[in-house]
Structures are given as structure tokens and as C-alpha cells.
Amino acid sequence: MPRPIVWRGAGLGNEIFPWAKAYIASRELGFRLVRPAWGLNRRNYRQEFGTSRLDFLQHAALRLAMPVVTVTDELVESTGETDYGAAMRVLDAEHGWSRRHSIILLHQGMAGGHLAIERARGYLRNTLLGRLPERGCPDDHGPDRGQLRVAVHIRLGDFSQDSTGPQPGVFNTRLPLSWYSSVLAALRERHADSLHIDLVSDDPVQATRMLSEWRMCDARSRSILEDLSIMATADLLICSVSTFSMLAAFLSDAPYLWYRPHLHEHGGFLSIWGYKPQQMTGGTGDSLRKEQRIGGASLPTRGVAVDADGELPSWLTDFLTMKAALNRRSGDLVRCGVVPHHSPVPIID
Structure with a gap:
């Protein structure tokens, strides 16, 4: 056979x-x-x-x-x-x-x-998937307050360092630490009461030292499948420019952030692979033409390009506010929660 x-x-x-x-x-x-x-x-x-x-x-x-x-x-x-x-x-x-x-x-x-x-x-x-760590983090917010789980992938190892980070078509390069810090600061400004951060890295000890302010749990060694499960089940992924981050985003349904300077520009849109000529007659070109046809420039996207200043689009912060509200257990019927008699009108502040 x-x-x-x-x-x-x-x-x-x-x-x-x-x-x-x-x-x-x-x-x-x-x-x-x-x-x-x-x-x-x-x-x-x-x-x-x-x-x-x-x-x-x-x-x-x-x-x-x-x-x-x-x-x-x-x-x-x-x-x-x-x-x-x-x-x-x-x-x-x-x-x-x-x-x-x-x-x-x-x-x-x-x-x-x-x-x-x-x-x-x-x-x-x-x-x-299905390899989430059985032991929780002692610093987790109480489930009744709602929780927004953000997985941050910091690829270190043999990736080269460059103060500007990877440019379009460049891989195997670390992202600037300042980009991670700016993005996390923007999230904290809007979602501080519900924010939980999981730092995922091939070198977790160094990663937690680099972003010690955001270490929600003690540095611990996890398997790569545990790391992948954490990322794929998070409410938001902050990706490195690596195939591991791409895999996590591929297996996840949540929005994810990508380093804007790494993306290739064409026709008012951005892509990872658009710098390859064959892509413009293939998948990337097909997507570009479809987005232009449906007016995609004004629609939310799962992959979100974020520049060096870490500024997030307003629609994403509104979405994450809603997601944190949906995550609270006190409003989950199958977890002994309660729901209002009348459907509430969502308030995004």
C-alpha cells in the first residue's frame, strides 16, 4: 500500500x-x-x-x-x-x-x-492542541471579574538582534523589546482590570527578565505543545516574526498582532508574503483583489498590523472589552452564572 x-x-x-x-x-x-x-x-x-x-x-x-x-x-x-x-x-x-x-x-x-x-x-x-498546563497562575484575576488572556511570543534563541527589527522579507530576527513594551502598555491603559499576560518563549527565563513588569507567573519551563496550546487558546496573540507564532495564529481563531515594519506594502494593504512576485499571482494577490472588491480597508481583520509606537485600532480595544465581559463566569449559565431578564445594550467606554 x-x-x-x-x-x-x-x-x-x-x-x-x-x-x-x-x-x-x-x-x-x-x-x-x-x-x-x-x-x-x-x-x-x-x-x-x-x-x-x-x-x-x-x-x-x-x-x-x-x-x-x-x-x-x-x-x-x-x-x-x-x-x-x-x-x-x-x-x-x-x-x-x-x-x-x-x-x-x-x-x-x-x-x-x-x-x-x-x-x-x-x-x-x-x-x-489540548496541552494546557493543569496548574493555574496564582496571580490570575478572579474569574468573576472577567479576564482577558493575552499570549506574548518572544522568540530569542539564534534569532539575530536588530534595533529596528525585521524589515519586509526578513526573518530570523528578534522584534525590538520596545515594541512589546509599547503594545502591552497600550493594553494596560484600556484593560488593566482584566489583563492577564502569558509570556511564551524558547528562553522563558530571559524573556521574563526582559519584560519583568509583565511577568504574571514565575518563570517556568513548559513543553512546546503547552506553549502552543496557551497561544492558540488566548484571547489575543502578540506574535514574533517566526513560524511558531504563525502556527499558533493559524490554529487559533483569536485576533493577533504583527509587527508593522515587517509587512510589505502594496495597493494600500499590507502582507507578510507580498514581497514575493509569485505571491502576487497566487494567494496574496487573490486576497488583495478580494479585499479591494469588498472594501476591506474599512473592515476589522484577524491579523492586526501594529507600528513601533504600539497604538492599537479602536475597534480592537472595543472587541477586547467585549471579550473580557464574555469571559466572566458569573454571567455564564453553565457555570452557575446568571443572565439579565432582558438583553442588555452593550456599553463600550
Whole structure:
């Protein structure tokens, strides 16, 4: 039976692309999915997923036993399809992979970004989330007061430092600490009574030292899946320019903030990937034309561009005020709460 297989060794934000692509291919072509060989990953993800250190031997045995076809970015892009499932159908019609008795499809690359793997979002949510820490934070606000949970991702590690932060098309660069401070100060000014901050970082000790004023809990070591679950379930995400932040935003339904100077300008709109010429004939270009058609410049957006001064749009602060009110348990019927006899008129002050 055909077996899609994944073989990677990068960070989780990168790992999910070939994994998700293999999942989509398995659904489209009727192949069996073989999960990543986490034993090869230098970040010890095997401990996160509970797999053996030698799980890569199964992959190696399969590669010796059956012919391997590597599905490259170039091969996928040649189909003209952004959706990975649609691309697989085109390639399968051309190469007849699903009609072969035995074959391994090796998936790689990040072509199409998260838009290409949209069909795998539910699978990734079911697989990666649900790891929230069982112990709460002693500094949490009382639940009856309502609580606005904000997850702040500070990517440190081997990311380079630049006083201006990453510019359009530049990655693997830290965001200025002043940007985080400005954004958090703006949130505190409006939501101080309900604000709870979770600092998420690959170096939590250094991150809490850098933003000690915002440390709501003692610095503690968490697994990467706990960090991902915290971010994906927050009411607001403050992202770094990293694939891990992108993954959290992809799996979340909440609004998220992005560093404005990193975004590419075109046609009165901003994007992460618009600096790539092929994107303007693909996903980014399609989105730009749609937003122009529906008058998107005057509508709220999930991704919010925030400049170095940390100023937040008024619609977002109004939304967060409403979200904090909805979070209070005393107004939640299934938590022994009560609701007014008549529907209240929302007041945003």
C-alpha cells in the first residue's frame, strides 16, 4: 500500500508543513500516513509526542523497501494550484501515483504557506492542541471579574538582534523589546482590570527578565505543545516574526498582532508574503483583489498590523472589552452564572 512519509528535523513551525502536506495527500490519494520521525529532531520533539528515539528506523526501512518520489515545491508550483490537495490531484492524474502497487511520497517544502495546508488545520488542531498546563497562575484575576488572556511570543534563541527589527522579507530576527513594551502598555491603559499576560518563549527565563513588569507567573519551563496550546487558546496573540507564532495564529481563531515594519506594502494593504512576485499571482494577490472588491480597508481583520509606537485600532480595544465581559463566569449559565431578564445594550467606554 502506498505510504506518504515525512522526514524533517527543524522547528515545529516548519515541521508542520511537510507533515500537513503528507496528511492531505493521504486523504486525497488514499495513502497511509506515516508521522514524522521525531527521533531525528535535534529539539527532542520525540519527548513531546511520546515516540521512540529510534522511530526513524521505520522510515529508513520503508525507503529501502519501496521506491521514493519526492514531491518538491517546484513540482507543486508547476500545477498552478495553491491548495495542496488540488495540487496532489493534478500530479496524481499526471504520474499515476495512486495506481501504483507500492510507492513512498516524500513531502517537503513550504510552498503556498498556511493557505496551502488549510485542509489539514482540523487535523493539526486535534493533534497538537489540548496541552494546557493543569496548574493555574496564582496571580490570575478572579474569574468573576472577567479576564482577558493575552499570549506574548518572544522568540530569542539564534534569532539575530536588530534595533529596528525585521524589515519586509526578513526573518530570523528578534522584534525590538520596545515594541512589546509599547503594545502591552497600550493594553494596560484600556484593560488593566482584566489583563492577564502569558509570556511564551524558547528562553522563558530571559524573556521574563526582559519584560519583568509583565511577568504574571514565575518563570517556568513548559513543553512546546503547552506553549502552543496557551497561544492558540488566548484571547489575543502578540506574535514574533517566526513560524511558531504563525502556527499558533493559524490554529487559533483569536485576533493577533504583527509587527508593522515587517509587512510589505502594496495597493494600500499590507502582507507578510507580498514581497514575493509569485505571491502576487497566487494567494496574496487573490486576497488583495478580494479585499479591494469588498472594501476591506474599512473592515476589522484577524491579523492586526501594529507600528513601533504600539497604538492599537479602536475597534480592537472595543472587541477586547467585549471579550473580557464574555469571559466572566458569573454571567455564564453553565457555570452557575446568571443572565439579565432582558438583553442588555452593550456599553463600550
